[in-house]
Amino acid sequence: MGIDFFIGLFLATLIVALFTARLYRLILWYSMNSLALGILALMVGKSLDDEAMLITGVATLVIKAVGIPYMLKYFSEKFHFVRQIQPQIKTHYAIMLIPAILVFTFYLSEPITHMVEGNANYVAVSISSLFLSLLLMMEHRHVAPKIIGFLSMENALFLLGITATGGMPMLVELGIFFDLLMAIVVMNLLFHKEEEVRS
């Protein structure tokens, strides 16, 4: 029951993020998305008695729900990001497009969901989240929301790892976190250079 609630919350935060037109609000929804993911990892880890998943759950909460949103907000202030980020897809079209993506991905993932252990709908939600994150990247012109789209995509893949496989090996999870931090370092450098190019 609790897992169903948080997986619903994960999807809901992503859908709301697709309609958001303000950068800080988008960062907040990303943080909420990561929070739901972290709690999910803790709940699944506890039910499976999987210590590695509990550790990755805590790391998700610390790095993705708090650390990365804080860094993004810090970058946005430091490098003066455009904060009015109107999505390129108009709301009335998005209202039709998002359910269409959800239905399509549930239909698309139907043959896969029969083959994985655990709740089949969770895998379908993970795959829909992946497509919705791609939509988030596509519907914005500015770099910052595109980065949040990429980070949301990484969250969707993490959710797929939890639901389809009962958790990936610990080493891989930690490696992915390391790469994510490396991505933040590279983004910081790119923003620095953007300032230099502008000046």
Place this chain on the structure above:
Amino acid sequence: MMATLLILPAFAMFLVSFSKHKKAKYLLTVTSFAILLPIVKLFWLPKPYAIWGEYLVADKLDTYILLVSSLVGIGVTLALLTLDLHVKISAKSYRRFYRFFATFWVGLIFSILANHMGIYWIGLELATLSTVYMIKTNHSLAAHKEAWNYMIVGAIAISLVLFGIILMYASAKPILGEDAMRFDLLLQKAQDIPSPFLFEMGFAISTVGMFVKMGFFPMNLWLANIERASFYPVAALFSGILESAVIVGFFRFSEIAMKVNYAHLFSFIFVYALLTIFIVAFLLYRAKDFMRLFSLSGVEHMALIALFWVSGGTFAALLHFGAHAFLKPALFLSTGVLESQGKYHIAGALKGYVGKRGKLFWFTVSLFLLAIISLPPSPMFFSEIYGFGAMIDMAKKSDHILAMIGAILLLLLLLSIIFYRFVTVYQSMKYEGETVEKRVYTSEILALLLFAVCLGFLMTPASFAFLRSIV
């Protein structure tokens, strides 16, 4: 011990890159040479050799790819010595370039030697992220835009690879548990995978991610645009090293997919590669500058390697891979010299090189240009002959021999368009335009000679015997 030896030169390079001493750039090149030593030692050790438990295991395939990549790395660092004489680059950017080059090497070692899908992905992601900044060392708006473009498209491609890995892992986890990430065990138990459809879905998604990263259909131009916008050593690194890390993943995954369902694998790769070469041939025909020309030609060659590999022509694929890995960086590095008199000046680009160094330069560039279009005795010529032979042999075992001959004829037609374009470019470079005196530096000549020697060595009977013994 071996893991430390492999990573130590990259670590030393990272540390040296902080030094502001004028001579530090020579030390950086020396550290690049130091990378080769443990790889040569690894080359002679009995295979498979466990470097880090079951996570990093050296076999003949990955040692060959690592050796080729390290030689390319040396060539690129030699050419980097004179980068500031051809383009405007600050000392700070130059040092930072090396810092990310060292990180790139660590990622590369992990991805090439990985016996674990997860480690492979982590290494590839690290190598991809570290190249983002290298693009940005060129302080232009175009490079800045393309660095972000690479960051975003590269991230999507790499996410697709991870998506596929998760599905493949899920398909084999019921029989292998957490070891379902290991390439060797997956290969052994491929026919026992309980959900082959799930594995194939995962393989297809991962392959699309890897192909997008290499500029296959439908993303044929993104890599060419990035290589155009960045400094020429970056393009050389992309074509000679980063693509090697990507293709080694394709080799590993496809070896398993072949055992799961060979017919599905072959049809998928065959159609994808053919479509890519079809589009690239016409894009090449319209290319108006060296960078795009060589970049698109790289896509064509990677498509051919994938095609030969899945057709059972593993020797042809590996020979083609080696030849491409040496030829393409050599041509990209030459571009840096050719374009120093102004971009896009194809006419007369090979004229005006005087003195011993100048003559050697235009001669080696001419050889590389003619070798890349598979003129004999280029290794490309032999690999294509063996590759098409493997395709025919494969078709003989099925009822599709006529369809295969038709497909090979179509491929030859498309390759002849590329051939025609390159010959036109070469003639324009050699016989048209004005003669303006141009300079080429010793380190650049050394880099080109290194690539020429490596190509010559690739053609020896010993190399052929080694390549045949890999798979």
